[in-house]
Amino acid sequence: MSSIATTPETALEGGRPAGMSMPLLGMVLFLASEVMFFAGLFGAYFSIRATAVDWPPVGLEHLHWQLPGFFTVVLVVSSFTLHLALNAIKRGNTSGLIMWTGVTIVLGAIFLAGQLYDYSTLDFTIRDGVYGTTFFTLTGFHGAHVFGGLCYLVIMLVRASTGQFTRHSHAAVEGASMYWHFVDVVWIVLFLILYVLK
Amino acid sequence: MGLLTGCAPTGGSVESREIGDFYNVVFFLALVVFVGVNGALLYFVTKYRRRPTDVGMPPQIHGSTIAEVTWTVLPALLVFGLFGMSWSSMRSVDRKDEPPNVTVNVQGYQWNWEFDYGNNFKVKAKKDADGKPLVPLMKVPVGERIRFVLTSDNVIHSFFLPEMLFKRDVVPGRLNQFDITIDSAGLYKGQCAEFCGTDHALMNFQLQALNRADFEAWVKDEKANSCAGEPAGTLELASPPGQIAYDKDCLVAPAGQPVKLTYTNGGGQPHNVLVVKSEKERGTLFGKSGDPIPSGTETGEIAAQPAGQYFFFCQVHPVMNGTYKVQ
Amino acid sequence: MTTHAENVGSVSVKQPVEAKKRSAVLDYLTTTDHKKIGVMYLWFSFGMFLVGGLFALIVRTQLANPDGGFVDRDTYNQMFTMHGSIMLFLFIIPIWNGWGNYIVPLQIGALDMAFPRINALSFWMLPVGAVTILSGYFTKDGFAANGWTEYQPIASSHAQAQSPGSGTDLWIIGVLIITIASSLGAINFLVTIFKMRAPGMTMFRMPVFTWNIAVTSILALLAAPVLMSALSMAFIDRNYGGSFFDPNFGGDAILWQNLFWFYSHPAVYIMILPAFGLISEVLPVFSRKPLFGYKAFVFATMAIGALGFSVWAHHMFTTGAVLLGFFAFMTSLIAIPTGVKFFNWLATLWRGQLSFPPPMVFALGFLSMFLIGGINGMFTAQPPIDYALHDTYWVVAHIHYVLFGGSVFAVYSAFYFWFPKVTGRFLNERLGYIHFALTFLGFNLTFFPMHLLGLAGMPRRIAEYAQNPQWQGANVTATVGAFLIAISTLPFIYNVLRSMRYGAPAGSDPWEGNSLEWWTTSPPPVYNFASLPPIRSERPVLDMRLEAEARARLEAESAANAAPDPGSAPV
Numbered sequence A: 001m002s003s004i005a006t007t008p009e010t011a012l013e014g015g016r017p018a019g020m021s022m023p024l025l026g027m028v029l030f031l032a033s034e035v036m037f038f039a040g041l042f043g044a045y046f047s048i049r050a051t052a053v054d055w056p057p058v059g060l061e062h063l064h065w066q067l068p069g070f071f072t073v074v075l076v077v078s079s080f081t082l083h084l085a086l087n088a089i090k091r092g093n094t095s096g097l098i099m100w101t102g103v104t105i106v107l108g109a110i111f112l113a114g115q116l117y118d119y120s121t122l123d124f125t126i127r128d129g130v131y132g133t134t135f136f137t138l139t140g141f142h143g144a145h146v147f148g149g150l151c152y153l154v155i156m157l158v159r160a161s162t163g164q165f166t167r168h169s170h171a172a173v174e175g176a177s178m179y180w181h182f183v184d185v186v187w188i189v190l191f192l193i194l195y196v197l198k
Numbered sequence B: 001m002g003l004l005t006g007c008a009p010t011g012g013s014v015e016s017r018e019i020g021d022f023y024n025v026v027f028f029l030a031l032v033v034f035v036g037v038n039g040a041l042l043y044f045v046t047k048y049r050r051r052p053t054d055v056g057m058p059p060q061i062h063g064s065t066i067a068e069v070t071w072t073v074l075p076a077l078l079v080f081g082l083f084g085m086s087w088s089s090m091r092s093v094d095r096k097d098e099p100p101n102v103t104v105n106v107q108g109y110q111w112n113w114e115f116d117y118g119n120n121f122k123v124k125a126k127k128d129a130d131g132k133p134l135v136p137l138m139k140v141p142v143g144e145r146i147r148f149v150l151t152s153d154n155v156i157h158s159f160f161l162p163e164m165l166f167k168r169d170v171v172p173g174r175l176n177q178f179d180i181t182i183d184s185a186g187l188y189k190g191q192c193a194e195f196c197g198t199d200h201a202l203m204n205f206q207l208q209a210l211n212r213a214d215f216e217a218w219v220k221d222e223k224a225n226s227c228a229g230e231p232a233g234t235l236e237l238a239s240p241p242g243q244i245a246y247d248k249d250c251l252v253a254p255a256g257q258p259v260k261l262t263y264t265n266g267g268g269q270p271h272n273v274l275v276v277k278s279e280k281e282r283g284t285l286f287g288k289s290g291d292p293i294p295s296g297t298e299t300g301e302i303a304a305q306p307a308g309q310y311f312f313f314c315q316v317h318p319v320m321n322g323t324y325k326v327q
Numbered sequence C: 001m002t003t004h005a006e007n008v009g010s011v012s013v014k015q016p017v018e019a020k021k022r023s024a025v026l027d028y029l030t031t032t033d034h035k036k037i038g039v040m041y042l043w044f045s046f047g048m049f050l051v052g053g054l055f056a057l058i059v060r061t062q063l064a065n066p067d068g069g070f071v072d073r074d075t076y077n078q079m080f081t082m083h084g085s086i087m088l089f090l091f092i093i094p095i096w097n098g099w100g101n102y103i104v105p106l107q108i109g110a111l112d113m114a115f116p117r118i119n120a121l122s123f124w125m126l127p128v129g130a131v132t133i134l135s136g137y138f139t140k141d142g143f144a145a146n147g148w149t150e151y152q153p154i155a156s157s158h159a160q161a162q163s164p165g166s167g168t169d170l171w172i173i174g175v176l177i178i179t180i181a182s183s184l185g186a187i188n189f190l191v192t193i194f195k196m197r198a199p200g201m202t203m204f205r206m207p208v209f210t211w212n213i214a215v216t217s218i219l220a221l222l223a224a225p226v227l228m229s230a231l232s233m234a235f236i237d238r239n240y241g242g243s244f245f246d247p248n249f250g251g252d253a254i255l256w257q258n259l260f261w262f263y264s265h266p267a268v269y270i271m272i273l274p275a276f277g278l279i280s281e282v283l284p285v286f287s288r289k290p291l292f293g294y295k296a297f298v299f300a301t302m303a304i305g306a307l308g309f310s311v312w313a314h315h316m317f318t319t320g321a322v323l324l325g326f327f328a329f330m331t332s333l334i335a336i337p338t339g340v341k342f343f344n345w346l347a348t349l350w351r352g353q354l355s356f357p358p359p360m361v362f363a364l365g366f367l368s369m370f371l372i373g374g375i376n377g378m379f380t381a382q383p384p385i386d387y388a389l390h391d392t393y394w395v396v397a398h399i400h401y402v403l404f405g406g407s408v409f410a411v412y413s414a415f416y417f418w419f420p421k422v423t424g425r426f427l428n429e430r431l432g433y434i435h436f437a438l439t440f441l442g443f444n445l446t447f448f449p450m451h452l453l454g455l456a457g458m459p460r461r462i463a464e465y466a467q468n469p470q471w472q473g474a475n476v477t478a479t480v481g482a483f484l485i486a487i488s489t490l491p492f493i494y495n496v497l498r499s500m501r502y503g504a505p506a507g508s509d510p511w512e513g514n515s516l517e518w519w520t521t522s523p524p525p526v527y528n529f530a531s532l533p534p535i536r537s538e539r540p541v542l543d544m545r546l547e548a549e550a551r552a553r554l555e556a557e558s559a560a561n562a563a564p565d566p567g568s569a570p571v
């Protein structure tokens, strides 16, 4: 035979171009699809808002931004703490990873609790016309993503405390941090268009 | 394919001939592409079949820049040309620069049509003996510009005049309109073209184009006939529970004597009833303005009126209305 | 086929792993092997084709008579809704996922898909989605009934008096499951194609089928989530009192259409691009020539994919709510890259040595039938003409010429082409020709008259046309054709079932193929390849075959004692 004898394994390895690992590329593509999901929601929001006569509808005040603003800061800080966690494991520092992931989880939980509290202060619901519908759908889906992220982080925490991550093998942590930053950015956009934009 | 030209659409309106002509041009181009590609296909398939005498591989041609550029550019030219024609035909079909002679407000509902000509004159679907709605007929003057204004209170319908090669969607929350000049008299069919639920298939209507004098005579007749019956001194009107409707769109009362009116709201929706001089003037003869009742009965008296046509409606739902006729 | 007698001799034809029936079933249920998952996709989605076809037969039976009368109007609406939804979401999209699953790792010389377990998950979500949609039958009002497009606000809450059924909710959930599966599948394909190519397999040496799956996956990845968001909104409207789509409460009735078509136009390219890829594999093999203009072909695919995102409103020309000029122009532009593909295919045939086994016959059928579908789409792409043709049977004709004349013909071609690879045996040729003839005839009989009906103004989605009895002739013709199509599936099904056991053994490379799937045995081993040839062009297997032939000729010249050709079979 004139063929170069390659085992399946080397075929695989050799063909793999340098760069992102497969799970990480998978995460990037997943986030691309998440972007499109939120793009659909934002598109709906803007096309409805653009044609609305009164926004918010007569009888409702513009949303207060102060308290949600505070929780926004909490969420942004949690992005930094998760970044610190990632940096820690990149240096092989597992206890740093555990600590900063824990802090991130606490901050994320505070954010979620804050959002629920914010819901309880509102005097409209998802049923009260399109204003309520868009508000609760957008923030609700974002909240669900935060919740999903928290679950993901808890799993990371468990895996970290059983020593499954090392300096060279921590793709899952990297994926978690990408996802968390994404959720964070979506919130900033949401905060701006729902609470700040008049 | 040849069959398709035989059926090439020609219509009864100025606009539809525009569309039909454009269709024919596109059809011709399409035929050229179809015959060209399929002709080449058949030719190659017969000419280059593999023969027992073939030795070795055929020439391994990987491509040709000139050829590929050619068959990118030629279709591109075709597409640009097509777009130009599309654009100009679109502009003349959709033009709204002349004021219309007649405006018809078309209301689509599940599952029928109502044609409102204004001035308290509208054509509704009549019902047959079993209460099944009949196909409503609208008439318009021939050779004049007609504007159709399309509204729906519920779901999307589409106002489709096949012989005019035209349709436009009837969208709730949106005021679509189009102008058309029908220039050959005749009876035309129309139908709802957007799926709108169970009886979508039955949303038919008819349109008759006729000369101005006949059109005006028809309007007069319809107005007179649309509300007919024995005048009575006590009248009853009701709204079925949960519905946005009255059970009657016509009340007939005797001239020169006061009339007792009893209105019953079956509940579920707030309604009221106001009887007024006419849709435009609104001098109230009966009912309290701005005071809908959630359910129950309301009774009152309408002072004696001279013979003529009056109007009644619900303030909460202006689509609920009818004629109060005194004779 | 003829030249491969020696190949058959040198390769041991592996029997399908059905030795022990029970464990084989269990094996399939728990497998993460891309080939087995691919095969399950094929069984599942072809089954769905039959179910969707059954609904179509009910539709056609009803329409044979102007008064309908076969089923009532509500049922009729459920029938075409289920027909369209099943054919698109559960047949034509998944079946290409099936072929992609089976073939793409083989074509790029990979061991498996990048994430085998996610791959199994995306497959198993499909039956779950299918059951969810079809379980609507057991609800009070039956299946969903608003068309596969589920236009709002007809399907949303405040109009619920008209559309109360939980069948619609089940439809929404089912389609949601299917779209999630399809985005997961897309991620898997993209990572596989980007990361797992064999040494030497550069992007521009990838087989065109793989290229098309890659572009298809990008479309699915970016478009499907928008449908998910729209479905979520519809679900909220129906069940939690939301009002996204209800103008009476501040919503927007047209919004759904924008979101839906933003997904569904790219989705029609998800249904056709793999078919384009398949045709681009079949024509070169049976012309014994390379694909004419490989690079142009790849760029045309990308162009179609990119343009696909900017044309969605051509489904909405009559809403009066869209920029007609822009969308008409972008839509017509798609004819250019598609034309490039067509002319390149023709040029591939030009001066070739054509042979006509069933896969080639179906591929040629594709060329002439999809052409009609593309061209009648160009009519509706012109807004003034669409004013007349929108939502008439012309559009139904378009749908089926592109989807049946296009995608389904290509699916059949793929079956005849790759069946020998999957099972190690040929499908019977004579039955194949019978299958083709019946399908071709039935197809044109069914769908060509629909052009005439469309021009005559017959709207789609109507259960009866008592006002227009003059439409009956064309409708009856279509009904007869539909039953002919149904009959045409019988020789095919028989052929598959029979040939799995008794078909003629095919050997590893029965058609003198070009791409890597023909390098390994038929069926391929679990690990796909015992060895890989050097990859120096987009036709590595052909390169090796030519090399072997050249060596054989040399040997024959130098030595009088001609040794038997070892062939191009792998060791």
Ligand code: HEA
Binding pocket: B033, B037, B075, B076, B078, B079, C149, C268, C269, C271, C272, C314, C315, C331, C332, C334, C335, C336, C338, C339, C340, C342, C370, C371, C373, C374, C375, C377, C378, C380, C381, C382, C386, C389, C390, C391, C395, C398, C399, C402, C403, C406, C407
């Ligand atoms: C496989 C699926 C598929 C494919 C590939 C296409 C391809 C195309 N479609 Fe189609 N389409 C559907 C599936 C598909 N469509 C479906 C399912 C619907 C209905 C949805 C519903 O409402 O239920 C629909 C509806 C639809 C509409 C809306 C009609 C209406 O409701 O009023 C329009 C309008 O523009 C349209 C246009 C086109 C065009 C221009 C192409 C082009 O991509 C075609 C390009 C190809 C060619 C033109 C042929 C080859 C080219 C040449 C040989 C070059 C030279 C030719 C020229 C320059 C003309 N399609």
Ligand code: HEA
Binding pocket: C049, C050, C051, C052, C053, C054, C056, C057, C059, C060, C080, C081, C083, C084, C085, C087, C088, C091, C092, C146, C147, C148, C149, C396, C399, C400, C403, C404, C407, C408, C446, C460, C461, C462, C478, C482, C485, C486, C487, C489
């Ligand atoms: C890939 C896509 C695809 C395919 C292959 C088909 C195939 C067929 N389609 Fe379909 N069609 C659509 C996609 C497709 N269709 C879509 C998207 C719509 C729009 C829906 C909407 O408006 O919402 C549509 C709409 C549509 C209509 C319009 C309905 C209406 O608007 O009122 C009609 C009418 O004739 C029709 C007919 C047919 C027929 C006769 C076939 C035939 O090819 C079918 C051939 C029949 C078989 C293959 C059956 C064989 C099986 C058996 C004999 C029994 C075995 C049974 C079991 C084991 C369960 N189709």
Ligand code: CUA
Binding pocket: B108, B109, B111, B156, B157, B158, B192, B193, B194, B195, B196, B197, B200, B201, B203
């Ligand atoms: Cu109204 Cu269809």
Ligand SMILES: [Cu+2]
Binding pocket: C264, C265, C268, C311, C312, C314, C315
């Ligand atoms: Cu489209």
